[in-house]
Amino acid sequence: MARNDHAAQFASLIGAANVLTEAADKAPYLVEWRDLYQGVTPMVLRPGSTAEVSAVLAHADANGLKIVPQGGNTGLVGGQIPVESGEEIVLSLGRMNRVRGIDPEGFTITVEAGVVLETLQREAEAVDRLFPLALGSQGSCQIGGNLSTNAGGTAVLAYGNTRELVLGLEVVLANGDVWNGLRALRKDNTGYDLKQLFIGAEGTLGVITAATLKLFPRPKKLEVAFVGLADPHAALALFSAAKAQAGPILTGFEVMPRVGLEFCLRHLAGARDPLAGEHAWYVLMELSSGTDAFPVRDLMEAILGEAFEKGLVEDAAFAESVAQAQAFWHIRHGMSEVQRYEGGSIKHDVSVPVASIPAFLDAAMVAVGAMVPGCRPVPFGHLGDGNIHFNVSQPVGADKEAYLARWDEMNALVHGIVHAFNGSISAEHGIGRLKRELLREVKSPLELDLMRRVKAAFDPNDTLNPGRVL
């Protein structure tokens, strides 16, 4: 069957208007904002229902076609971009964006894969509930992609990764079979928990088309502080004290270095320095409570006051309004994007046991500085989860291409240090295409073999996202 015949067949299944073949129409689906990948595809398919996804996959699987599922196209490891050789077809879930149902009393919501995360957050707020998943790209990323990558973000500390927020899934398998695993049960031990396989599988085992997710009481009281400290050791000590005293009330603990804040002040609209003086490191700390009875502000002041007396904290600003709290978070959420304007940036998304964070940062910053004198490490992220985005911007004035050419070399250096701390080379971004080769180095042959057995059991023809993960 020729390419045009396939396009015609898909047009008959989902409508000609939803089969994009013109270069201009396809373009937005073929680049990602870091400009690390430039894909090529014969067509972009935009099904509008589970039945249409099923029909598309049935035809593709029966005809040896390769399918790359794509959500909001905010992935950071190239998993959603078709390969340059041009034989992969993009399956965009964006048109499947309905909220199928919401149950405030049962604290659940059922949505389709194409619902934008920010929309999902608002739907929950509208019924006085919280959907806690929050990340920098929440204005454009889609829940289907969040589920397929087991997204992390800034609320993992209190609410867990995306995996922990899932009660049920609807999945279309490679051959078009539809598995209806949409359940709203808090406890269900009836055989293998199949949904766990699709969460974080990056679209290689099936295409998630809908999910039933947990909601939580909407925080009635929220306190955010922007804290200046001398180093990560002080940050860890502050975290330990805060967790011991606040427990589940501690809903955010993000760390960032001075250089990261300076990037935001230069390139992020509306960003202002929350503190008068300069500090080497900063922590954004959030406490929130679903009950008015909890003296959240008192606790925040007690924790920081104690830390100040111990010399752990140099200065701290309390958000005195919702707007100010959002301004503090605006800086944190902008931290990743602003690095684009400072030349080349070599990325690492790593995790180590929480208590090892300071030692890891000490070792890694010294090592990359020795490898590329003048480079500017911007390690930031979720200290409370042991997850640091160890990004390193090029030296000022250096040649971008020459710097980025050392990407693999620096990765090897940093990942070697991560390995020494028994850490992970992909805490929340996944493997995709970017880290596929690395996976072979960090996983045992047995573990890789077990993964391949699962892939073969669910997608024997290697139709879904071939060459990603495995």
Next chain:
Amino acid sequence: MARNDHAAQFASLIGAANVLTEAADKAPYLVEWRDLYQGVTPMVLRPGSTAEVSAVLAHADANGLKIVPQGGNTGLVGGQIPVESGEEIVLSLGRMNRVRGIDPEGFTITVEAGVVLETLQREAEAVDRLFPLALGSQGSCQIGGNLSTNAGGTAVLAYGNTRELVLGLEVVLANGDVWNGLRALRKDNTGYDLKQLFIGAEGTLGVITAATLKLFPRPKKLEVAFVGLADPHAALALFSAAKAQAGPILTGFEVMPRVGLEFCLRHLAGARDPLAGEHAWYVLMELSSGTDAFPVRDLMEAILGEAFEKGLVEDAAFAESVAQAQAFWHIRHGMSEVQRYEGGSIKHDVSVPVASIPAFLDAAMVAVGAMVPGCRPVPFGHLGDGNIHFNVSQPVGADKEAYLARWDEMNALVHGIVHAFNGSISAEHGIGRLKRELLREVKSPLELDLMRRVKAAFDPNDTLNPGRVL
């Protein structure tokens, strides 16, 4: 190879003293306390290390032997009892009971499968931490069994099922291969999350030999109240109010009927009625906080005071000491065991969406009463999780065998009602042998097929716990 030759071979691998072949030695491993199953086995193997488990499975898998893994033998669905025909060998993990390491600062502990749950709880307390999993059989159940059944218990409301408490696993596969998935990371997205497959697989995909588990801040303040109410509708209304006001501070919400309390007063050592008058239903409600700053008692009194004014609560007793709090919990934890002394009891471990609990109970209690006039339903358990142990004791003076002969008939009746509420026929006890046939009725052919593909990929010779789950 003859049976004796296999016994000799196993003796050479794990020591003759750890191969039990005498009837008296095997007996404790062949019965479970509900007396629903009486197993037969040529031998019970008691390996003392991961390497020994590996050697045992390698020999069994290569010789077509069938292995039944067993922990504390407290399972309620017959999964851990060898079949009556006598060809299954029991693999007891009880000798693997070492704590391999504990990291209070990182809030993790690594233990072997044979560690008794109560021991694990104490190990955490010794370093001022909490391991939240708690259930009636915690004095004898082992963490390996808890993991293999994804045990629930009374702390799921605030801390999640056993699955949510797992960071890493060590598993011996059917052919003896050892997968080292012991990690202490809060975030790790490097390929498929294989550990999720073994959790809740009831020993059919591999034998869990060790786990790295999450610890939490130990509650500094704890308040327990024993509440009398008119019906489950009042209990649900109280739960909704409590969750909205207390959020994650609400760490326990258990419901039980008057008849269950009476069973405890008759048969449970040390049990006393916490309230002066009689009430049709009771709720055990617990609030706990890791911080002294939280006014837990005030919140408990506010929630119950408000509910009392609304007429939801008839009476309530506050635990005025740790001993009294334990006495309240003693009643709840004894609720399952005491049913043994009231003749035959037909069991159901079901879940429905939380908001459907009252309607489900109304329907199910009327239905079983119509089927067996005079039967005594004792529905109790985790209202906050939507999980009810819908157990039905025989009419006073009825013939036990005749009553139990209607087990399947009553199961079909109750499960039909569960199905109407989109619920689960096994919320936390699993499938084992007891519910294997039922599974075929409630799962789609596709879902059963997907499970079989996974089983075939991990245990192609059907060596591990054959005939359980699938």
